[in-house]
Amino acid sequence: MKKIIIPLMLLTTINSFAGEKINVTVKGMVCSFCSQGITKKFKQQPSVKEVNVDLDTHLVSIELKDSQKLEDKLIETVLKDAGYGVEAISRK
Numbered sequence: 001m002k003k004i005i006i007p008l009m010l011l012t013t014i015n016s017f018a019g020e021k022i023n024v025t026v027k028g029m030v031c032s033f034c035s036q037g038i039t040k041k042f043k044q045q046p047s048v049k050e051v052n053v054d055l056d057t058h059l060v061s062i063e064l065k066d067s068q069k070l071e072d073k074l075i076e077t078v079l080k081d082a083g084y085g086v087e088a089i090s091r092k
């Protein structure tokens with residue numbers, strides 16, 4: 001029973017946090033032109049508050065607005081349309 005209760009509590013805590021953070025590792029993102037284009041694309045999404053790019057690690061960090069969602073599928077679509085691939089998506 002404990003094993004079921006603990007994850008549920010964690011989920012509730014995460015959901016009550018303001019602005020979910022998503023880290024996306026992007027394939028093919030190599031220069032500042034890439035990062036600017038990707039930042040622009042994600043900022044067009046109404047749920048996105050902030051976007052930061054680390055070119056060294058090919059990481060795009062997306063911060064969402066309070067209690068907003070951004071599905072993995074949408075992230076993949078945005079990047080694919082811009083000409084990039086998704087290597088990994090992690091959420092905090």
Ligand SMILES: [Cu+2]
Nearest residue numbers: 030031033034
């Ligand atoms: Cu580039």
